[in-house]
Amino acid sequence: MTRKKDVILDKQDQRFVNAYRKYKDNPFRVLLALYKGQYHKFLISAFFYLIKHSPALFSPLLLANVINGVLEGGEAATRAIFLNVGIWLGLLLIHLPANYLHAKYKSAITRSTEAGLRAAIVNKVSELSIMYHVQTRSGKLQSKIIRDVEAIETLSSQLFVNLVNIVMNTAIILTITAAKNRLILLFFILVAPIASLTIISFRKRIRKANQSYRLEMEETSAMVMEMVEMVPATRAHALEEVERDRMVKQLEQTAEKGYKLDIIQSNFGAVGWVVFQVFQALCLGFTAFMALQGAIKVGDITFYQSGFTSVVNQVTAFINLLPIITKGLESISSVGEVLTSDDVEVNEGKAQLKDLKGAYSFQHVGYTYPHTEESILKDVTLEVAPGKTIAIVGESGAGKSTLISLIIGFMLPKQGKILIDGQDIKEIDLKSYRRFISVVPQTPLLFTGTLKDNITYGMEEATDEQIEQAIEAANLKQFVDDLPDGLNTILDEHGANLSGGQRQRISIARAIIRNPKVILLDEATSALDVISEREIQKAMKKLIHGRTTFVVAHRLSTIRDADWIVVMDHGVITEQGTYTELMDKQGVFYHMESLQIVHS
Numbered sequence: 001m002t003r004k005k006d007v008i009l010d011k012q013d014q015r016f017v018n019a020y021r022k023y024k025d026n027p028f029r030v031l032l033a034l035y036k037g038q039y040h041k042f043l044i045s046a047f048f049y050l051i052k053h054s055p056a057l058f059s060p061l062l063l064a065n066v067i068n069g070v071l072e073g074g075e076a077a078t079r080a081i082f083l084n085v086g087i088w089l090g091l092l093l094i095h096l097p098a099n100y101l102h103a104k105y106k107s108a109i110t111r112s113t114e115a116g117l118r119a120a121i122v123n124k125v126s127e128l129s130i131m132y133h134v135q136t137r138s139g140k141l142q143s144k145i146i147r148d149v150e151a152i153e154t155l156s157s158q159l160f161v162n163l164v165n166i167v168m169n170t171a172i173i174l175t176i177t178a179a180k181n182r183l184i185l186l187f188f189i190l191v192a193p194i195a196s197l198t199i200i201s202f203r204k205r206i207r208k209a210n211q212s213y214r215l216e217m218e219e220t221s222a223m224v225m226e227m228v229e230m231v232p233a234t235r236a237h238a239l240e241e242v243e244r245d246r247m248v249k250q251l252e253q254t255a256e257k258g259y260k261l262d263i264i265q266s267n268f269g270a271v272g273w274v275v276f277q278v279f280q281a282l283c284l285g286f287t288a289f290m291a292l293q294g295a296i297k298v299g300d301i302t303f304y305q306s307g308f309t310s311v312v313n314q315v316t317a318f319i320n321l322l323p324i325i326t327k328g329l330e331s332i333s334s335v336g337e338v339l340t341s342d343d344v345e346v347n348e349g350k351a352q353l354k355d356l357k358g359a360y361s362f363q364h365v366g367y368t369y370p371h372t373e374e375s376i377l378k379d380v381t382l383e384v385a386p387g388k389t390i391a392i393v394g395e396s397g398a399g400k401s402t403l404i405s406l407i408i409g410f411m412l413p414k415q416g417k418i419l420i421d422g423q424d425i426k427e428i429d430l431k432s433y434r435r436f437i438s439v440v441p442q443t444p445l446l447f448t449g450t451l452k453d454n455i456t457y458g459m460e461e462a463t464d465e466q467i468e469q470a471i472e473a474a475n476l477k478q479f480v481d482d483l484p485d486g487l488n489t490i491l492d493e494h495g496a497n498l499s500g501g502q503r504q505r506i507s508i509a510r511a512i513i514r515n516p517k518v519i520l521l522d523e524a525t526s527a528l529d530v531i532s533e534r535e536i537q538k539a540m541k542k543l544i545h546g547r548t549t550f551v552v553a554h555r556l557s558t559i560r561d562a563d564w565i566v567v568m569d570h571g572v573i574t575e576q577g578t579y580t581e582l583m584d585k586q587g588v589f590y591h592m593e594s595l596q597i598v599h600s
Contacts, residue, residue, distance in 0.1 A: 155328025358548030
């Protein structure tokens with residue numbers, strides 16, 4: 001049964017994706033589309049934002065009224081003081097509740113959309129093809145999920161709340177000014193073209209600098225992740241200084257791009273500030289002369305000066321928003337690169353597998369990686385009966401891992417066909433197919449969490465009995481019993497507090513608990529010592545019993561019991577047969593086995 005939360009998330013995903021696909025060349029329209037149907041919440045938030053700032057907004061007028069009243073003297077002065085001070089205090093009283101309501105509406109919409117956008121990216125990342133992930137460094141994707149979405153959230157707050165507030169404040173000041181003196185209003189309006197010229201002169205340079213800095217930050221994020229993952233290898237080979245120098249060079253490049261961006265933005269702000277301060281000084285002189293001539297009251301000088309300051313501040317605030325807007329719009333384009341990517345696995349409308357027997361037929365299969373001309377697999381033809389164990393051997397680069405990726409469905413044949421139980425793999429819903437397979441990779445993929453969570457990953461509904469059976473079959477029982485917290489033991493990141501053999505047996509237990517029909521063992525023992533390898537082999541025999549199994553192995557001793565052995569070289573099957581047949585033939589496999597016996 002689909003949960004309500006899942007339905008909402010699906011709708012959010014679709015809205016984000018549709019927005020990017022429809023307006024991918026116009027980031028601002030994409031932003032508007034993200035909040036479609038929720039604009040009223042921003043308006044409510046902006047209204048309360050205006051209310052909470054009303055003491056500062058109306059204080060110049062109230063101050064001018066008090067000064068003019070005092071200058072008049074008598075009862076008018078008393079009334080002016082009590083009335084205007086009372087209004088001021090009243091405005092201060094509503095500041096706190098207005099601030100709460102402003103924050104409530106703004107945060108509710110921006111934070112939920114921020115989470116929804118991150119969920120949309122995460123969902124999209126999970127759908128992107130394996131080749132996309134091979135060609136895109138994970139650090140760059142992380143930067144888009146964290147940094148770019150944060151920039152979009154900031155843009156939303158600034159654009160839909162602060163910008164609306166700027167417009168409202170400016171409109172109120174100009175309306176009051178128009179009611180009091182239209183000549184001074186005309187003077188105020190002269191600010192607009194100057195602001196426009198300032199914005200136009202800097203806009204292109206800021207956008208270009210922001211884009212350059214964003215790309216450099218993505219590269220830095222990717223390199224930092226690689227550096228952290230490489231720490232053991234770096235330390236083992238005393239390459240700390242080499243790695244440090246590599247990172248320092250990248251950080252210096254990033255700092256240089258950030259420095260150029262900062263200088264452009266700083267110059268932009270400084271130029272705008274000086275221009276508006278000049279106008280403010282002129283405003284003081286202009287209103288002072290008008291007061292001397294009796295055209296306005298003396299107290300009104302304070303109102304017009306403060307009003308002009310407010311208008312200047314609002315225009316300055318708008319100019320200061322430009323870098324944030326530019327950065328946010330650039331981040332929308334950055335996120336859009338992921339959300340609009342068509343490099344995805346398409347399963348819609350394809351045949352759903354209800355069961356899997358495990359019969360495979362490879363008919364003249366060929367594969368060439370994108371943007372290359374050399375075929376990694378050529379004319380691979382192979383028949384696999386259900387329940388049989390097929391060993392795939394060959395030197396590095398022979399095409400073994402590519403063949404495994406094709407079997408999983410990570411990639412599809414460029415030439416020929418792969419039939420699974422008689423159905424073309426291209427016509428099968430691969431998600432339904434993968435429910436019946438388990439993969440035990442060379443490097444076990446463990447995450448921070450309990451041992452139980454790692455074993456039951458994706459099978460959280462597994463019973464205690466099923467978990468116990470999986471532990472027993474993976475030769476993990478003694479290991480689990482020796483742990484103080486048993487299955488509730490917390491594993492470090494990537495299972496760093498375990499040995500290689502222990503991690504691999506956990507990976508096998510995870511495969512067993514799925515009760516798969518097809519097993520893929522991708523060099524599962526190549527990185528282990530002899531004792532650990534024997535333990536793993538015992539577990540693997542229990543795992544593969546009665547199941548179609550594909551085994552990739554460098555150590556040929558691990559595949560002597562295989563039903564059929566396939567020898568590959570440069571993407572071509574050079575030999576295939578049983579272990580005895582291949583040894584009797586004294587061909588490529590025989591020489592590979594002989595070399596390993598000599599060096600063992």
